[in-house]
Amino acid sequence: MSEQDGEAASKDTREVIMEATFRALRERGYGDLRMRHIGEEMDLTRQVIHYHFDGKDDLMASFLEYIAEQYEGSVEVADDMDPRAELDARIDQCLFGPEFDEFTHWDRMKVYHELFAHAQNDDRHRDILDEHYEQIKGSIVAVIERGIDEGAFRDVDADRFGQLVTDAIHVGRERRISLGHEEAPEEAREAIDEFILDSLSVDE
Amino acid sequence: MSEQDGEAASKDTREVIMEATFRALRERGYGDLRMRHIGEEMDLTRQVIHYHFDGKDDLMASFLEYIAEQYEGSVEVADDMDPRAELDARIDQCLFGPEFDEFTHWDRMKVYHELFAHAQNDDRHRDILDEHYEQIKGSIVAVIERGIDEGAFRDVDADRFGQLVTDAIHVGRERRISLGHEEAPEEAREAIDEFILDSLSVDE
Numbered sequence: 001m002s003e004q005d006g007e008a009a010s011k012d013t014r015e016v017i018m019e020a021t022f023r024a025l026r027e028r029g030y031g032d033l034r035m036r037h038i039g040e041e042m043d044l045t046r047q048v049i050h051y052h053f054d055g056k057d058d059l060m061a062s063f064l065e066y067i068a069e070q071y072e073g074s075v076e077v078a079d080d081m082d083p084r085a086e087l088d089a090r091i092d093q094c095l096f097g098p099e100f101d102e103f104t105h106w107d108r109m110k111v112y113h114e115l116f117a118h119a120q121n122d123d124r125h126r127d128i129l130d131e132h133y134e135q136i137k138g139s140i141v142a143v144i145e146r147g148i149d150e151g152a153f154r155d156v157d158a159d160r161f162g163q164l165v166t167d168a169i170h171v172g173r174e175r176r177i178s179l180g181h182e183e184a185p186e187e188a189r190e191a192i193d194e195f196i197l198d199s200l201s202v203d204e
Numbered sequence: 205m206s207e208q209d210g211e212a213a214s215k216d217t218r219e220v221i222m223e224a225t226f227r228a229l230r231e232r233g234y235g236d237l238r239m240r241h242i243g244e245e246m247d248l249t250r251q252v253i254h255y256h257f258d259g260k261d262d263l264m265a266s267f268l269e270y271i272a273e274q275y276e277g278s279v280e281v282a283d284d285m286d287p288r289a290e291l292d293a294r295i296d297q298c299l300f301g302p303e304f305d306e307f308t309h310w311d312r313m314k315v316y317h318e319l320f321a322h323a324q325n326d327d328r329h330r331d332i333l334d335e336h337y338e339q340i341k342g343s344i345v346a347v348i349e350r351g352i353d354e355g356a357f358r359d360v361d362a363d364r365f366g367q368l369v370t371d372a373i374h375v376g377r378e379r380r381i382s383l384g385h386e387e388a389p390e391e392a393r394e395a396i397d398e399f400i401l402d403s404l405s406v407d408e
Contacts, residue, residue, distance in 0.1 A: 029322065030322075031234055031235045114321045114322065116378075117317055117320065117321030119382045120317075120318065121232075129382065130383045133383055163391070164395055167379065168375075170375055171372075171375040174320075174375075174378075178321060178324055178330065188371075191368055195403075199399075
C-alpha cells in the first residue's frame with residue numbers, strides 16, 4: 001500500500017468513526033454516551049476507535065472539528081454578490097440549513113448545541129467552539145465591512161453587529177432544540193431583520 | 205413527631221440533597237454525574253436520595269425546579285416602581301445576580317445552562333425549563349405592558365419585545381459560560397439597551 005493509499009484509507013476510517021459517533025450521539029445524547037456505543041454503530045471493530053483516538057474527550061474534540069468544518073465550508077458566495085444578499089445567505093445557512101445526506105441540519109445542531117453546553121467542562125472543546133464562533137462571526141463582520149466600504153450600509157461598528165447577528169442565530173436554534181419552540185428560528189430571522197439589519201440601511 | 209415536624213424535616217432533607225447535587229454538578233458537570241457522586245457530597249446516607257427520588261432524571265427534574273424557584277422568587281419590585289427601572293432591575297437580575305450564600309450566580313447558571321442543553325433528551329426537563337422561560341419572559345412582558353398603559357413606552361408588541369430581551373439574556377450568559385467570554389453579559393446588557401429598550405422610548 002502506497003503512502004497515499006494509507007492516507008486515503010485512514011481518512012475513510014475517520015469518516016466512518018465520525019458518522020458512527022453522530023448516530024450514537026443522536027440516539028443517546030452526550031451524557032450517557034460511552035465509547036462502546038460508538039463501536040456498536042460501526043462495521044469496523046471498536047479497536048479502530050482506540051487506535052485513532054485517546055478516549056471520549058479526544059474523539060469528541062475531533063467530532064466538533066468535523067461538524068464545524070462542514071458548516072464553514074458549505075456557504076457558496078459569488079464574488080459579485082450584493083452585500084445584503086450575502087448576509088441573508090449566510091444567516092439563512094446558519095439558521096435553516098445546509099442539507100447533507102444522512103443527517104439533517106437539526107440532527108447536526110442538536111449535537112452541536114449539546115456539546116456547546118458541555119464545553120464549560122473541557123478546555124479543548126471550548127477552544128474549538130470559540131474558534132468556530134469567531135469564524136462564523138468573522139464571515140458576517142467581513143460582509144458588513146464590505147457593505148460599508150461599498151456604500152450599501154451605514155458606517156456602523158461591524159464587529160458589534162456581527163456579534164449580535166451570531167448570537168441571535170445561536171439562541172434561535174437553541175430555543176427550538178431545547179424548549180421545542182419550532183418557530184424560534186423564523187422568529188430569530190425576523191428579529192435580526194427588524195432590530196439589526198434594518199438599522200444598517202443607508203435609506204433611513 | 206407531629207405531621208408538621210415531619211414536613212419540616214423532609215423539606216430540610218430535600219434542601220440537603222439539592223445542595224449536594226449542586227456541589228456534585230459543579231465538580232463534575234452533568235455528563236459524568238452518577239447518583240453516588242451526590243451521595244459523597246452529603247452527611248446523610250445515599251439511601252435517603254433513593255427514598256426521595258426515582259433515579260437521576262427524577263432528581264435532576266427536582267433540581268431544575270429548585271433553581272428556577274430561587275430565580276423567580278428573588279426579584280423584589282416596589283409597587284410604585286417606574287416601568288423602565290423595573291425592567292432594568294429584572295434584566296440585571298437575570299444577567300448578573302442575585303447573590304446567594306454558598307453558590308454564586310455563575311455557579312448556578314453553569315449547571316442551569318448545561319441542563320438546558322440536555323433537555324432535548326428529556327421531556328420532563330424540557331417542560332420545567334419551558335415553564336421557567338415563560339415565567340421569566342412573562343414578567344418582562346408584564347412590565348412592558350404596564351409601561352405602554354402608563355404612557356412610558358411606545359405601543360409595541362410586548363410579547364415580541366419580551367422574547368427578544370429574554371433571548372438576549374440567555375445568549376449573553378451562555379457565551380460567558382461555554383466560550384469563556386467574560387465580557388458577554390455586559391455586551392448583552394448594552395445590546396438590549398441600544399437595540400431593544402431604546403426603541404420603546406416615547407421620546408423618539
